[in-house]
């Protein structure tokens with residue numbers, strides 16, 4: 001056996017060991033039925049959905065949720081929070097008397113920040129309800145036809161998944177939306193709902209749905225009211241998130257009543273297998289104080305502080321701005337050549353950047369072809385694409401149907417690349433994603449955690465790569481404060497592996513990354529490709545302008561790390577395959593942004609209501 005094969009075998013063995021360790025730490029040593037769930041439902045989870053045992057989060061939350069208590073769950077990404085809240089609701093609805101019927105309207109409302117997450121929770125719900133056909137699932141969300149949604153609401157939806165804006169619209173304007181029997185309100189990805197600027201909508205929703213006490217009073221008088229078993233007769237609110245912040249604290253104060261807090265000190269819970277901790281209420285504290293969530297800000301934080309899966313391999317790629325694009329393409333090529341059958345997600349800060357890189361990666365051929373060769377190939381349809389995998393894109397300006405199909409297709413593929421804004425950062429569960437590349441830096445550390453959380457889910461292995469320019473390297477310190485430690489990715493070693501074109505000499509010692517022969521020839525090829533098509537060049541220019549504006553939009557402490565003035569704009573232009581910094585693009589870009597906003601408003605979205613940020617930085621957009 002060669003040295004290299006031996007090393008690969010050792011690495012595979014170690015990865016398998018790490019994977020098993022992660023899985024052992026994730027699952028509880030009990031069954032779903034021992035948590036008090038109905039046998040038919042436990043059977044559905046085990047036999048039909050293939051979940052052998054509950055995860056720790058599920059084992060800790062399900063009994064409390066079944067008992068009717070308000071619960072706040074803070075647990076790592078990909079630990080099964082969706083089932084943790086859906087299963088107890090189905091259990092109670094199954095046991096309700098009289099039997100749940102469409103005419104009773106909505107019993108449970110799940111509020112989620114994005115349309116994709118809405119569809120995903122709905123799909124999970126449909127699977128869970130396979131043997132409970134009288135409990136009707138449904139969803140309402142931005143981008144869908146309101147009239148159709150109204151018709152579905154009129155017929156009756158027992159468990160409704162919704163995005164906040166559209167839900168508020170129906171609460172105000174759809175008279176046939178029956179919610180007087182509402183017993184559960186769930187905020188999934190609670191912090192994201194607030195960060196995306198849905199704070200006002202959320203407060204209004206809470207007001208419109210009424211208080212717990214009001215519901216209790218109503219129950220005895222109204223003939224139509226359904227008693228959904230003893231424990232859950234009152235309205236119960238659940239908040240779930242992998243990261244917490246002061247905004248969630250506010251939402252908790254507004255909506256939770258004497259909550260049980262699960263996972264706030266996850267590491268202790270998992271290591272000592274203790275029962276869940278309840279919020280310690282000091283005897284002389286007033287009611288408001290009891291509701292405060294104490295976000296863990298210990299001096300020596302561990303990765304559990306922000307819920308990073310322990311088996312995730314985290315690396316950073318240090319690369320100067322002018323070589324960023326070449327580095328990205330090389331990293332991706334290396335990933336897919338190393339393991340052909342895998343899925344990768346790349347995060348960008350703006351929608352324009354997603355569009356540009358998507359067009360580039362879907363068309364760019366390597367080695368570059370002369371015009372005659374290209375014509376011949378077009379005739380024979382044998383394109384030599386640089387990346388031999390399907391490439392999808394996802395962002396908030398896409399038509400709803402395109403968003404839906406990109407989401408569904410990427411989910412279904414075995415080997416594919418998804419280029420996305422932060423619209424895919426929260427809650428989305430794409431099976432078998434092996435690597436997350438953060439080509440543009442996330443904002444706060446919470447964003448980092450959610451992005452990397454799209455891999456290494458439910459104990460699976462995963463890798464995360466963060467691109468940083470040398471001037472941005474202090475960002476690592478910020479991540480470290482939150483328990484994320486990253487090792488350096490061996491970029492030069494990877495670049496050295498690629499074969500050089502024609503008679504390009506291989507230099508023994510490369511002084512700088514930009515003078516690496518592979519970098520030089522690939523950059524030339526990319527620029528040639530971009531300039532050959534005016535549409536492509538325009539996409540590059542727009543992406544350049546948005547990117548610079550987005551860069552200027554970093555907030556708080558991060559402003560001192562991501563400083564626009566430190567950027568060499570000529571090098572930024574190179575990272576969009578432009579030979580020089582575009583001039584006078586600001587004006588036309590502004591026009592386009594205004595047009596896009598107008599279009600969005602016509603489509604029924606409310607960009608104005610979202611938190612404002614210049615430069616189309618995607619963190620606030622769906």
Ligand SMILES: Nc1ncnc2c1ncn2[C@@H]1O[C@H](COP(=O)(O)OP(=O)(O)OP(=O)(O)O)[C@@H](O)[C@H]1O
Nearest residue numbers: 051053054055077078079080081082242427429458
């Ligand atoms: N007990 C279980 N055993 C095996 N797989 C499970 C179990 N519970 C849930 N899963 C699967 O684990 C994956 C992650 O679940 P889910 O999306 O609910 O995680 P999450 O904690 O909400 O993540 P995020 O914080 O990113 O939203 C899903 O594919 C789900 O089907």
